[in-house]
Amino acid sequence: xxxxxxxMPDKLLLxxxxxxxxxxxxxxxxxxxxxxxxxxIKAGRYNRYALVxxxxxxxxxxxYYDYSVHRKQLADKNAAKxxxxxxxxxxxxxxxxxxxxxxxxxxxxx
Numbered sequence: 001x002x003x004x005x006x007x008m009p010d011k012l013l014l015x016x017x018x019x020x021x022x023x024x025x026x027x028x029x030x031x032x033x034x035x036x037x038x039x040x041i042k043a044g045r046y047n048r049y050a051l052v053x054x055x056x057x058x059x060x061x062x063x064y065y066d067y068s069v070h071r072k073q074l075a076d077k078n079a080a081k082x083x084x085x086x087x088x089x090x091x092x093x094x095x096x097x098x099x100x101x102x103x104x105x106x107x108x109x110x
Contacts, residue, residue: 013058022061023068034059037067040074045086062088065095 014022016030025033034057040046050063066086073079 012061013052014061014064015056015058019059019064023064025068030059031057033064033067033071036071036075037063040067045074061095062091065091 016027019025019030020027034051037046037050037059041048041050046060046063046067050060052058063086066088067074070083073083
């Protein structure tokens with residue numbers, strides 16, 4: 001039995017409209033969070049690939065989710081010290097962005 005894993009990168013980067021559909025954030029909130037995520041990139045929480053600014057702004061799903069969960073804590077200088085590290089692997093366990101296809105050879109079905 002073989003397993004084929006297809007990456008779905010088009011599902012990983014979200015624009016303002018997609019964020020509205022997934023997170024319910026309006027465009028103004030999306031752009032506010034993008035501005036704040038840029039600050040977190042400068043601070044070292046996220047890497048430079050968290051945002052893509054080509055033909056509009058797109059943000060990594062895992063980054064947007066993490067930032068949305070920890071936004072208040074990260075805004076507080078003292079509380080930010082105790083914010084859990086960004087872990088895309090943990091978020092991926094909750095929201096897998098890959099499609100798995102199991103291929104079973106015909107002779108295994110007999």
